[in-house]
Amino acid sequence: MRKLLIVEGLPCSGKSTVSKHIAEVLGMEFTDEGSGDHPADYEFHAFLSESELAEFQSEERELISAAAEKRCGGYVVPIGGFSGALFDRLLAHKIYDFLPWETEKPIMLDKWRSFAESAASSAGHVFNCVFLQNPMCETMMRFGFDSSVSEEYIREIYDIIRPLEPFVVYLKTDSIAAEVKRAVPERGEEWLNGVIDYHCGGEYGKSLGLSGFEGYISALEERQHRELAILGHLGIDSIIIGNFKNDSQKAYDEILAAIFAK
Structure with a gap:
């Protein structure tokens, strides 16, 4: 029986909406990004x-x-x-932001192990990201590591949660810039400036001389490319949904069918 469903994708792809809906339909515990007390992550x-x-x-x-x-x-x-x-x-x-990788990595893997042990006897969890997004933000954006390093780390996490029979829903975005622009009125200019600074100011962004909105979008495009490649290499049960917002009901039907089919 599946004990862990994870919804991944870029910012503004619909992860929160989809993960919350899945949790409600399946009667599983929903944990949103930034909830403050994540069972598998250290947010602050x-x-x-x-x-x-x-x-x-x-x-x-x-x-x-x-x-x-x-x-x-x-x-x-x-x-x-x-x-x-x-x-x-x-x-x-602070974990994420200041710790060196050799210190941070074992701390995060320990957190995943602790979660996996407790989740085995639970009714099941639905996460908004943390499996791909958080590791990629650290290994790729912050530290500027090669994709192989990111994949190795994510595979270690997968090995830990494998007994939970995890399933990943990946919300693929084709029009990344348009989706981000559409979200700015709700999220605000301060949010946009913050994510631009983060993605352009880390080792990945600096190595390519990224700047401004265009630099941010370029970083997201490459992140999505790497995440989809890693997802394909892992062998984890998953489904890729293209442009969820175009037909959300059709997407929900496909997601639920895939979860129960595998």
């Missing part, structure tokens, strides 16, 4: 080694230890519960 957490924790003042260490979870030889700390100077110091150790 810091990681401190024992030596890094020792650099804080005694009172600060007590506060951090009380909020933290001991994992991977260190401490995973939810940053949102802190403020002021202590918040700023913890932010410098």
Whole structure:
């Protein structure tokens, strides 16, 4: 029995809408991107080694230890519960954004293992992304790694969740620029400026001299190309839906049929 369904695709492709609908139809637990307490991801957490924790003042260490979870030889700390100077110091150790890859990777794989163990006895989960998008944002956009490195990491995640019989719905976007422009009135210029800065300012964007809206779209086009290639190599059960928003009901019918057929 499938315990994990994951909806992937580029920004503005309809991932939230589709994943929520699938969860409602199948009676599974839905976890959206940015929910704050993701069972398989660290969205706003810091990681401190024992030596890094020792650099804080005694009172600060007590506060951090009380909020933290001991994992991977260190401490995973939810940053949102802190403020002021202590918040700023913890932010410098944020998972995603600041940790070196050799530190971050085992922490994330450990989180996936923890989720896989707990999900085995659950009614099932539906995730909005995290299987492809988050690893690609880190390995490709932030660090500028080759696609083979991204694929190796994603395959490690797949090996961990394989007992859950995962199924991936990939929402492929043909008109990427048009979909992003259509979303700006709702999401705002601040959102657009943020994603442009992220995609053009990371190692991938800098290596190609990407800038502005065109640079952002170029990065997304390459990311989608790589994600679809990796998805094909993995052998994971999946379906690719082209331009979901053109005929959402037809897409839903195809998705549900594919989930039960495989």
